[in-house]
Amino acid sequence: MKTLALASLLAAMPMMAQAHEVWVERDGAGPARIYLGEPAKTLPAGGDPEFEKLKAPKLVPASSASQTRKAGFIEVAAPAGDVRVTDDSVFEPWGEDGKMEAVIYYARAGRADARIAMPLEIAPTAANGGSFALMKDGKPVPSAKITVITPDKWSKAFTADASGTVAPKLSEKGRYILTATHEETGDLAYKGGKVAKLYHIATTTFVNE
Template identity: 60%
Template sequence: MRTLAFILALALPAVADAHEIWVERDGTGPARIYLGEPAEALPPGGDPEFKRLVAPRIVGQTGAQLQRKVGYLEALVPAGDVRVTDDSVFAPWGDAEAKEGVVYYARAGRAETATAMPYEIAPLTAGGHRFALMQGGKPVKAAKITVITPERKSVEMTADAEGAVTVPVTAKGRYLLTAAQAETGKLRVAGGPVDKLHHIATTSFVAG
């Protein structure tokens, strides 16, 4: 089975390591924000590219303080689902007339069905197992969503006619969902204008 890193490498050929941002949270504890390859074990000392994760924005939490730990950023946030976005991790790449960029949207939790980011993998029912990649609050039909199980097994899924997938929750532990969509046009990220923008969304939740 293809690994998640390989799948995303196909979509993002210039981002050599196909890294992602994801958020983990245990109960009402602090949020942990990672940059790396979620399907792989975190290397000792953290992912080599973690240094690029400098200023992720916690949606709705303007005063949240980030503390740099070994391999992740930690933030004390109120109870509930946590959302993070960042378009400054990788500078635009490619030819001058065909620049590409990437923006990340990460979420931890499935207590809320509402979305708060332009792209977001959200549960269709609070605490449920059916999720959809939402673009502008609407499900993306036929979206490709990869589920990473607590055993780090990657399961590739395609959204149904309603734009949803049912996550196969067969064990206790943390599940992570990821999806990618590309947009073309005269667009911009923190590093400057781009002609193609890759939107990468992740959502994690803990099944007890």
Template identity: 55%
Template sequence: MRGWAMVIALVIPAAASGHEIWVERDGIGPARIYLGEPAEAMPAGGDPEFAKLTAPRIVGQVSPRLSRRSGYIEAAVPPGDVRVTDDAVFQPWGEPGAKEGVVYYARAGRRETGTRMAYEIAPLAAGGDRFALRRNGTPVGGAKVTLVTPERQSVELTAAQDGTITVPVGVKGRYLLSAAQAETGRLRVAGGPVDKLHHIATTTFMVR
């Protein structure tokens, strides 16, 4: 049986440490897929690791048009919430028998209350400020969720036993939620087999 454990501080290589994938979207325009540290100002031209973001998969879309821009990948997708997964950003690391990898799950929007990814932060009501972290559709109680506000302040939230959190929405701008768990067992990412897999989820939404 695969084991899942909450991860508060990820023990990953320096190149991957603190990095997340997130998606931003303004209205019904194209989605922008980023790799970096969302609480930090984006360097000119994008994060130094951005070159490793080469083939993000947009859930529910077949061969969407992706355009590489300065610091992000632009995706032409239909209106609605956007979900992206990627397990090929960083190659497995560590010693034989103790290999580790990372898979990212990123979502933009809070119109849909359901989940479509293995690890996802979803709103309880369309446009609402209450969310739930779910793993394979099941709420994750007591999880640590980090909120990055439009001012790039990081606030740590703790999910209730039913997996729900309430986001303290204030000023206008982009809000980002992130959470992480680790799974152990005989697992695999695009780069090969691993013994521990870090799952990292983000959800962004705009307050106007």
């Protein structure tokens, strides 16, 4: 029975890891709130059932700002400006030997600058602009799939142009969430080991006023 349960869990891991995302919310110059869950859905009271797996997200650039665990999110007194977070330890690698898979999350709150600071990032093409590009290692990802989640949780997938850019219509006031996944396959280094597939999942949030 334990073997069957483990097999079922491993089979469900790819879907779970891809459905779950890390995202950051910030209101004005207040503290940042780091979430794990499904951003297109309303979070249950106390946070997503997998929230306990979000243990030590890292600010980019590195910061000594204290992290306080709240009901459903981690609160961080982040420095002023856009907030960037990465985490490669939410889900442990899963799958069979030689076919292991893993996931790394990259999250950003704000669109005050067009600077790129993480290996994968959905960034505005201009400060406070309305067009965004998926950037991998500082270069745009042509034809990237970027999903836009509106303040009322309506979501729509966009295909980026040759420069990796989308320009969604921001007709509502409130918080938008942009998400994108970039997959790598091969003999890939991951936390001192090797995996055959690596999911890079990025989010960017901002408030449209």
